Amino acid sequence: MKEFQIEAVKPPKLVGVEVAEKSWKILEHQILVICNHNKSNHSLDLEELDRNAYKMAWHKCGEQPYSGLVSILTSQLEKIATSLEDYDGALFLEELVRKWTAHIRAVEVIRHVHMYISSTNKTKCTYVQIIRNVHMYMDGSYVRTERTPVHELGLDLWRDNIVRRFKIQERLKYALPELVQRERRGEVINRGLMSNFVKMLLFFGTPVYRNVFEAPLLNVSHGFYRGESQLLIKSRGCGDYLKETEKRLSEEIERVSNYMDRMTERHLINIVVDYMIQRHVNKLAHMKNSGFIGMLMDDKYEDLARMYALFKRTPNGLGVIRKGIAAHIRNIGTQLTEPERLNDPVDFVQGLLDKRDKYDKIINLAFNNDKMFQDAFNSSFEHFINLNPRDPEFMSLFVDKKLREGLKGASKEEVEIVLDKVMRLFRYLKEKDIFEKHYKQHLLKRLLANTSVSEDAERSLISKLKTECGSQFTSKLQGMFIEVKSSGDTMKQFYEATGHELGDGPTLAARVLKTESWLTQSTTTCNLPSEILTVADRFETYYSHSRKRRRVTWQTNMGSADIIATFGDGQKHELHVSTYQMCVLMLFNSGDGLSYKEIEKATNISTSDLKRCLQSLACIKGKNVLRKEPMSKDIVEDDMFFFNDKFSSEFYKVDVGTMVEFEFEEETRKRVKVDGKHEIEAAIVRIMKAQRALDHRNLVSEVTKKLQSRFSPDRVEIKKRIESLIEREYLKRDKDNSELYRYLK
Helix, strand or coil: CCHHHHHHHCCCCCCCHHHHHHHHHHHHHHHHHHHCEEEECCCCCHHHHHHHHHHHHCCCHHHHHHHHHHHHHHHHHHHHHHHHCCHHHHHHHHHHHHHHHHHHHHHHHHHCCCCCCCCHHHHCHHHHHHHHHHHHHHHEEEEEEECCCCCHHHHHHHHHHHHHHHHHHHHHHHHHHHHHHHHHHCCCCCHHHHHHHHHHHHHHHHHHHHHHHHHHHHHHHHHHHHHHCCCCHCCCHHHHHHHHHHHHHHHHHHHHHHHHHHHHHHHHHHHHHHHHHHHHHHHCCCCCCCCCCHHHCCHHHHHHHHHHHHHHHHHHHHHHHHHHHHHHHHHHHHHCCCCCCCCCCHHHHHHHHHHHHHHHHHHHHCCCCHHHHHHHHHHHHHHHHCCCCCHHHHHHHHHHHHHHHCCCCCHHHHHHHHHHHHHHHHHCCCCCCHHHHHHHHHHHHHHHCCCCCCCHHHHHHHHHHHHHHHHHHHHHHHHHHHHHHHHHHHHHHHHHHHHCCCCCCCCCCCCCCCCHHHHCCCCCCCCHHHHHHHHHHHHHHHHHHCCCCCCCCHHHCCCEEEEECCCCCCCCCEEEEHHHHHHHHHHHCCCCCCCHHHHHHHHHHCCCHHHHEEEEHHHHCCCCCEEEEEEHHHHHHHHCEEEEECCCCCCEECCCCCCCCCHHHHHHHHHHHHHHHHHHHHHHHHHHHCCCEEEEHHHHHHHHHHHHCCECCHHHHHEEEEEEHHCCHHHHCCCCCCCCCCCCC
């Protein structure tokens, strides 16, 4: 095999000053030809260029071509700058971009420098490639250690001679923001031109971009949006104003994405928000007819959502809305609790539910389920719902109405929705114990009269109340359902044992409950008609013999009856009445024209119950089976009552019913107050039994916490109950600290 020997490259001979000067003259001439944009390459000897550049670099003569290149490029850029000053308006910007595009293209090519010129591709070389090859040797030797690389040098010279030239920079500071302003006013601009300018400025670093473009743009933006907000706030309603603001924000964001640096977006948004929203928050929120109150009243959920999104960008915007809406809800609640609006408890509670549904929808659709808004709404509802002391009673009446007739035909899911809504209102109540008393009374009536539309619904509500109030409330109610069901079997056994035929005289359907199941119901009675008393005595005798050691006590205030009444023209109607109403009506079988006092003496019904009973029978149009003289809505002792022969109804069955029992509220509260004392004492004993010793402050706090699911105990009453327990020797004070209590039992 033949051996080859590679010899080291021999450096050219050292050259003198004359030879170096001659080489530079050749290079200078060719560079000037290129800088003057002579695109024909026939006058360029590329091999000679390469040879002379290599020769000067090898012998470390780089200073002369480097400084010469700086001088040539500086001179050329001075000419470009002077020519640019002769252009106006859009032509100035277009020419500047054209010059910059050519320059940056050269810089990008220089970055990908190669070691040698391709001798086979001479005719396709551009002047940028030629400059690249002429100076590659300087980049590889002299420039690498002593000066800025050639490709960076070109950029620095453009920046210093073009961008930083005072006249050009001042024109840029005006022209570029003016283009943006024209676009804001609705004109169409050359976004590609703007994009190229921004790229050019960013090429020289963020400080150049900020000084030449961003700072002037932000300055004119302040003025633009100051004037825009003042114009719109005078001529637009809140909803339209917010739409325009949202549009402006979207435009600025889209504008930045097209031809600005991303860091400018934050500054522009802050300017829009400051002038369009922050400085007008209160005025917008409370704008007459179109502010948030107008939006609430007119169900403008989109406008509210827009207000929420825009106000959220400000430090105090959402706080203004929350406070305003909370005050509005309280004001609405105060109006709802005015006396003239409390005539119909069911309508009143339904109105509360409708309001709650409306504001739930607003929170969901407009306020993104913001927890702070939910808390503000809940606080406002709790405030005004507790303004009316009769709200617990009204809620119970509403539930009673729904469970007796309002949920007929409803699916299980629909029933649950209604009950859940009621429970939401129930949670706002501070006097939950008052509701419990009324609810238990109404539940008893539904169970005894078998008027509930669904046992499942009854049990579901009891389960929900148990979750809220504890098992103490529901423990006895569970047994009531069982006892009411077993009463049917008891009555069947009674009729079988006595041989009484159905339809043979009055028919009795008794519901037998244990005394403890009647809860707070007081024992009341009246003088039953002889026909009813006979069968009632028969049942009482049967029950006492069949169930040893049990005694029957009749609760006539809880009963109902169906009686057949024949009127003057022989027309018959089946009347569904209470036991009291039955006793009164059956008096007219033996005579007509009875006074109030005669009825009271014959029936022995309490005054309040009797007046309510007579009002239902004589004062309600369409159900007035009795006639009162003199005719009025109030019942007095001098009134006379007559059987109404002219009564008529399109229905055979007529539910006479009883007027709403508002008069029981004071009595119920008295019972609740007594029961509350017992509950406070029980809570104190349970807490002290577990703790053994506790100071007064912590004991009061623990009792309040334990009972708050049922009612809010008064601190003075807690102190009284503590004193009572001390007197009865359940507790005692510590000898050394009178504020410390110890458990004794």
